[in-house]
Amino acid sequence: MQPQFGWWLLLAVPVIIPPLLLLKLKKQRDDNDDGLKLPPGPWQLPVIGSLHHLLRNPLAHRAIADMARYFDAPIVYLRLGEIPMVVASSPDAAREIMKTHDLNFATRPFGPTSQAMMAEGEGLVFARYGAHWRQLRKICVLELLSARRVRSFRRVREEEIGRLVAAIAAAAASKPSGECAVNVSERIAELVSDSAVRAMIGDRFERREEFLEHLAEGIKNSARFSVRDLFPSSRLARFVGRTTRLVQDNHRKLLELMDSAIQQNQQRRAAAAMASSAAGGDGSCGSEQEEDLVDVLLRLQKEGGLEVPLTMGTIKEVILDLFIAGSETSANTLQWAMAELVRNPKLMQKAQDELRNKLGGKPTVTEDDLVGLKYIKLVIKETLRVHPVVPMLLPRECRESCKIMGYDIPKGSTVFVNVWAINRDPKYWDDAETFKPERFEDGKVDFKGTDFEFTPFGAGRRMCPGMAFAQATMELVLAALLYHFDWELPSGMGPSQLDMTEEMGITARRKHDLYLHPVVHVPQQA
Numbered sequence: 058m059q060p061q062f063g064w065w066l067l068l069a070v071p072v073i074i075p076p077l078l079l080l081k082l083k084k085q086r087d088d089n090d091d092g093l094k095l096p097p098g099p100w101q102l103p104v105i106g107s108l109h110h111l112l113r114n115p116l117a118h119r120a121i122a123d124m125a126r127y128f129d130a131p132i133v134y135l136r137l138g139e140i141p142m143v144v145a146s147s148p149d150a151a152r153e154i155m156k157t158h159d160l161n162f163a164t165r166p167f168g169p170t171s172q173a174m175m176a177e178g179e180g181l182v183f184a185r186y187g188a189h190w191r192q193l194r195k196i197c198v199l200e201l202l203s204a205r206r207v208r209s210f211r212r213v214r215e216e217e218i219g220r221l222v223a224a225i226a227a228a229a230a231s232k233p234s235g236e237c238a239v240n241v242s243e244r245i246a247e248l249v250s251d252s253a254v255r256a257m258i259g260d261r262f263e264r265r266e267e268f269l270e271h272l273a274e275g276i277k278n279s280a281r282f283s284v285r286d287l288f289p290s291s292r293l294a295r296f297v298g299r300t301t302r303l304v305q306d307n308h309r310k311l312l313e314l315m316d317s318a319i320q321q322n323q324q325r326r327a328a329a330a331m332a333s334s335a336a337g338g339d340g341s342c343g344s345e346q347e348e349d350l351v352d353v354l355l356r357l358q359k360e361g362g363l364e365v366p367l368t369m370g371t372i373k374e375v376i377l378d379l380f381i382a383g384s385e386t387s388a389n390t391l392q393w394a395m396a397e398l399v400r401n402p403k404l405m406q407k408a409q410d411e412l413r414n415k416l417g418g419k420p421t422v423t424e425d426d427l428v429g430l431k432y433i434k435l436v437i438k439e440t441l442r443v444h445p446v447v448p449m450l451l452p453r454e455c456r457e458s459c460k461i462m463g464y465d466i467p468k469g470s471t472v473f474v475n476v477w478a479i480n481r482d483p484k485y486w487d488d489a490e491t492f493k494p495e496r497f498e499d500g501k502v503d504f505k506g507t508d509f510e511f512t513p514f515g516a517g518r519r520m521c522p523g524m525a526f527a528q529a530t531m532e533l534v535l536a537a538l539l540y541h542f543d544w545e546l547p548s549g550m551g552p553s554q555l556d557m558t559e560e561m562g563i564t565a566r567r568k569h570d571l572y573l574h575p576v577v578h579v580p581q582q583a
Contacts, residue, residue: 093465096143098134099124106136108287115280116561118448122146122478131462138287140168141470144449145461146478148485148509151516153461154453154474155509159517162453166471168286169298173305177312178370180378181522182451189365193375197522200353201379207525209347210256211424214530217252218537219421221245222581225542229575238547242392242570245534249388252530253380258322259349268314272381275307276562315373322351351376379523381563386446387527389566391534393444394436396571397492399544400552404494408432412540413579420582422537424529433536435494437528441504441513443492446564448477450515476512477565485510541581545574 099110114120121144124133131147145151154162164186165171171183181197184190200206221244229237250269254262262268278300285298348356354375358367398405411432416422427433455470466472483489487496502508505524506516514521521527538544546555558568 093467094463095467096132096134096462096464097128097130098136101136104138106138107142108137108282110135111137112282116559116565118475118477118565121449121473121475122481125475125478132464134464138284139290140166140287141467142473143455143461143466143470144473144475146475147462147482148479150462151474151476151479151512152509154472155506155512155516155519158459158461159519161456161459162472163518164454164456166452166454168283168289169295170283170286170301170304173301174308175374176305178368178372178374180371180374182378182382186456186518189371192363192365193371194518194522196354196357197375197379200357201350201375202522202526204525206353207529210252210526211529213255214252214533215421215423217248217255218533219581221248221534222537222541225538225575226577226581229542229577237574238572239575240570241395241573242388242567245391245395246384246388248534249384249391249530253384254318255349256383256526257350257376257380258318258325259352260321260325262318263321264314264317268311268318271307271310271314275304275311276385276564278303278307279563280561311377312370312373315377316369318376319351319355319369319373322349323355326352350379382521383523383526383530385564387530387534389446389564390437390440390444390527391531392567392571393446394440394531394535395538395544395573396555396557396567397440397443398436398539399546399573400555400557401492402552404436404492405539405544408436409539409543409578412536416540416579418579420580422533422540424533427532427536430536431498432494433532433539435497437531437535438497438504438511439492439494442480442486442511444559444565445476445480445513446566447513448565449473449475450512451519453519474512474515479510480513541577541579542575543578545576547572547574 099107101107102109110124111117111120121133121135125131125144125146131150132143132145135142135144145154165183167185175183179185179189181190181193184193225239225244228239231237250265251261254260254265281300281303283298283300283304284294285301288294351372354367354372357363358369358372398408411430412422415430416426419426450473453472455466455468455472458468459466479485481489502511504511504513506512506514506520509516514524546552556569559565560568
């Protein structure tokens with residue numbers, strides 16, 4: 058009897074279990090929907106919901122774009138563990154989220170990982186909507202990232218680019234032509250990093266290598282799923298959730314390094330004041346134009362009068378936010394731009410001809426030289442379209458239930474805008490998969506938050522305030538690289554063979570560094 062019962066059970070399992078699962082799925086759906094008209098989405102499993110659909114493809118923006126095309130829907134609905142998630146994949150849906158209902162989606166999710174990272178204070182990027190965020194936003198727009206402040210860092214940008222050009226020229230001269238492969242990704246990342254740090258603290262960071270090492274670790278951790286964030290009510294998830302602990306430990310180290318950077322800034326200022334006093338001056342540290350970003354924040358903290366006092370924890374968080382946002386995004390965009398131009402030699406030649414005809418052999422490129430140049434700007438716009446560095450923008454949270462495109466969005470849903478999918482949708486872009494800077498020549502579409510088919514910096518209250526800072530850096534770096542050098546692929550590689558694989562961290566970056574052969578065309582003045 059025992060063997061017969063065992064065989065019967067084995068035969069019955071595949072018959073009984075599926076209906077039970079379907080009943081559980083239906084009950085779960087009924088319990089969660091409450092009669093709501095949710096957006097369409099892929100089928101869900103008990104407990105994990107839609108998670109299995111994303112685990113198969115780590116590039117979530119591509120996987121969800123496929124879902125939107127499959128359902129032919131402007132928004133899709135998924136459930137990741139306990140978290141309802143809505144992703145917009147059309148300009149109209151993006152407009153409703155970032156304009157029509159902007160206030161309702163103006164806050165950020167505040168899960169266990171976010172709470173752990175904000176133990177010392179909330180920065181700007183992931184702060185919840187409220188008086189604290191509004192104050193930080195105002196400080197950034199009026200003080201830290203205003204057009205006047207961005208112009209004040211012109212000398213820093215030009216000096217760092219001069220160093221980059223000199224280093225590449227030295228590398229090109231050190232080996233026979235065709236044998237010198239420069240890691241363009243690494244060179245660009247170092248330049249953007251050094252420029253950002255100098256803007257923050259007025260000098261190169263003494264612990265630069267240590268900082269970049271921990272920053273790279275943080276970016277790697279950010280690409281992992283956090284069990285605690287997916288199942289915030291689960292005690293087991295709190296016990297086994299390793300990712301949150303890794304992120305917390307890394308963030309604590311980065312804040313320690315920010316503290317060291319602020320101390321370095323204050324020591325430099327004190328030394329400058331002493332030198333000024335010894336030379337018969339008044340001991341001041343210079344004009345407002347010479348303030349770096351830490352100086353501004355410390356001045357505002359000292360002056361007081363703010364609705365929400367600036368703590369040192371908040372200052373460190375803001376500086377860290379600005380550094381990551383200002384360096385990671387700009388460096389990745391420049392790497393993608395160089396890769397696309399190498400793959401399209403005629404486009405690179407067009408950009409170089411415009412530069413070289415205007416500059417007429419000048420030994421250096423300055424920001425004044427960029428006035429009137431058009432094609433460089435078009436190249437950057439097209440790069441941001443084809444390779445938006447934050448492909449689904451940063452997450453928002455639905456504060457109150459509402460309707461988007463006729464669908465119900467439950468309160469507490471995490472909401473994304475898939476700008477990668479919108480940017481490559483043939484409904485809105487001719488020849489959408491082709492890199493074609495000329496598409497922006499008529500000037501009808503820009504990235505300043507009013508054209509919802511092209512919002513790489515976001516739109517509305519949560520739009521990136523550092524757009525002008527990033528634009529100034531990217532235009533000057535790209536112009537210098539194209540003006541001073543001709544660029545060739547490694548020996549034996551054709552343009553179509555260049556690896557364009559991407560991977561996700563905080564941003565969508567190149568999976569493999571870009572190596573190119575530089576040939577000096579216009580020597581830089583010593």
